[in-house]
Amino acid sequence: MRYSASEKAEIIQLVEQSHLPARRTLDKLGIPPPRSTAGMTDTVRAGLSAADDHRSRPRSCLDRIPDDVRRQIIDLALDLPELSPRELAVRFTDERKYFVSEASGLSAAEGT
Numbered sequence: 001m002r003y004s005a006s007e008k009a010e011i012i013q014l015v016e017q018s019h020l021p022a023r024r025t026l027d028k029l030g031i032p033p034p035r036s037t038a039g040m041t042d043t044v045r046a047g048l049s050a051a052d053d054h055r056s057r058p059r060s061c062l063d064r065i066p067d068d069v070r071r072q073i074i075d076l077a078l079d080l081p082e083l084s085p086r087e088l089a090v091r092f093t094d095e096r097k098y099f100v101s102e103a104s105g106l107s108a109a110e111g112t
Contacts, residue, residue, distance in 0.1 A: 069098060 003011065011031060018025040023033050065073070077088055085102035093099050 065100060069100070072096065073100060 011026075011029070014029065015022050015025050020028070026033050073088065073092055076092055077083070080088070080091070083091065089100050089102045
C-alpha cells in the first residue's frame with residue numbers, strides 16, 4: 001500500500017516516539033514492515049524529507065543503448081526490414097563489433 005507524505009510523516013513520528021522496537025510498533029499499527037531493514041533505516045535516517053511524495057522511476061537502465069548506436073541500429077533495420085530483431089542484433093554485432101541484444105528494448109523505447 002502506498003501512503004501519502006503526511007501519512008508517512010505521521011508513521012515515522014509514531015515509530016520514533018514509541019518505546020517498542022520499530023517492527024513491533026508497525027505491527028501494532030497494522031502496517032506491514034518494510035521489505036528490508038536497510039530500507040526502513042534509510043527512511044528513518046533521512047527523516048521527514050524521505051516521506052515526501054515522489055514519482056517512482058527506475059534508477060538506471062542497464063541495457064540502455066547510446067543514442068548514436070541506437071540511430072545506427074534503426075538505420076540498419078530500415079535498410080533491411082526483412083531481418084528479425086535477433087538477426088539485426090547479430091548482424092550489427094558482427095559488422096560493427098559492438099554487442100547489442102534483441103532484448104535491449106530498442107523497439108519499446110522507439111515506440112514501434
